[in-house]
Amino acid sequence: MPELTLIVVLVIALALIFDFTNGFHDTANAMATPIATGAMKPKVAVMVAAVLNLIGAFLSTEVARTISGGMIKEGEDGILITPELIFAGLIGAIVWNLITWLRGLPSSSSHALFGGLIGATVIGVGFQAVDYDVVMAKVILPAIIAPIIVGVVAFIATRLAYAVTRREVGRPDGRGGFRYAQVFSSSLVALAHGTNDAQKTMGVITLTLIASGYQTVGTGPEFWVIASCALAIAIGTYTGGWRIIQTMGRGLTDVKPAQGFAAETSTAATILASSHLGFALSTTQVASGSVIGSGLGRRGSTVRWGMAGHIALGWVLTLPAAGIMGAFAAGLALLGPVGIVLDVIIGSIVVAGIYWWSRSSRVTHHHLLHDIDDAGHVVRITKTPRKPARRDRKKVAL
Known part of the structure; x- marks a missing residue:
């Protein structure tokens, strides 16, 4: 029992570390567009996102129940997966999260987690332990359908926003107000x-506690689990995740306030609906789809399809890549305590290597402010130059 208690503590700690990486990896989902348009300062934006992530974590547990009692089948003696395998799956998810963060790719933390758990379960128990009907219905199909639907909704919303505020001769178009509306819409995305x-x-x-016999099958997360996860993702969100924010804010398309508002409201509505239904949706995929849809909806906007292709490739690779990493870690974990120690050592070396590599091309919130200033500079230099005053002309002549 002491060994079991130790592995449970290790899994809980590693799960909270994953939650932390999920926070800074997915900050861009809510705050990339308001930062890109200048509606919110970067540090203010991540602070707001962190607080609302914290609040949002207490509002629903349907998705948690899908993971704790849906994906992995139950056997005669309870759920088939063990804490050691969950530990291995989390290692695969964390490593893949950090790899995509290093590349600035808004891949799905959710699918990294699912891939890691499925890969570890297949190695440790077998293919029969995974409930593929649940995986298909509540993970894979939403991942395919949701970005398309939210993209279409964002396209229509952007068209409507620009049609309603169409410029008339001698009058302003009224689109400046969307910059303030983005504060509300981006906050709603963070809450979602x-x-x-x-x-x-x-x-x-919860899955770990059930597998270890500390909680009965079919029960949801306890309050201390909800509170600790809410705090971990909030702290992670506050650290920024500036690389992915840069990609989402300007890498896919140049975002204007009305366009950003349309994208954010479409994203929030989709995520909130999926949370209510218990779908473990990738918020990253939804946010990326809405940004692309809004880019197509604004006349004169250009979607950078090359970057979109890279992001889509990351989506496709996430499940199998995290699954392979989780399977490798599970193979070591099955060796016993020695294998767990090897997992910790190898995982720590890989994480340290990724962090060291990231230092050579560091991205901070100052880079985002520089991007916004550059955009404003472009606007300023296109204005008709002012003729120098007579006094200025005399100075020039001298």
């Missing part, structure tokens, strides 16, 4: 993100 993504870690910890 807390209702969906924080729950995935709650589900993992």
Whole structure:
């Protein structure tokens, strides 16, 4: 029993570390567009997102129940997965999260988690332990359908926003107000993100407690699990995740306030609906789809399809890549305590290597402010130059 208690503590700690990486990896989902348009300062934006992620984590537990009692089948003696395998799956998810963060790719933390758990379960128990009907219905199909639907909604919303505020001769178009509306819409996305993504870690910890016999099958997360996961994702969100914010804010398309507002409201509505239904949706995929849809909806806007292709490739690779990493870690974990120690050592070396590599091309909130200033500079230099005053002309002549 002492060994079991130790592994449970290790899994809970690792799950909270994953929750932390999920926070800074997915901050861009809510705050990339208001930062890109200058509606919110970067540090203010991540502070607001952190607080609302914290609040959102307390609002629903449907997604947590999907993970803790849906994906992995139950056997005669309870759920088939063991804490050691959950530990291995989390290692795969964390490593893949950090790799995509290093590349600035808004991949799905959710799918990294699912891939890691499935890969570890297949190695440790077998293919029959995974409930593929649940995985298909509540993970894969939403991942395919949701970005398309939210993209269409964002396209229509952007068209409507620009049609309603169409410029008339001699009158302003009224689109400046969308810059302030973005504060509300981006905050709603952050709240929605807390209702969906924080729950995935709650589900993992609950799954561990059920597998270890500390909690009965079919029960949801306890309050201390909800509170700790909410705090971990909030702290992670506050650290920024500036690389992915830069990609989402300007890498896919140049975002204007009305366009950003349309994208954010479409994202929030989709995520909140999925949380209510218990779908473990990728908020990253939804946010990326809405940004692309809004880019197509604004006349004169250009979507950078090359970057979109890279992001889509990351989506496709996330499940299998995290699954392979989780399977490798599970193979070591099955060796016993020695294998767990090897997992910790190898995982720590890989994480340290990624962090060291990131230092050579560091991205901070100052880079985002520089991007906004550059955009404003472009606007300023296109204005008709002012003729120098007579006094200025005399100075020039001298």
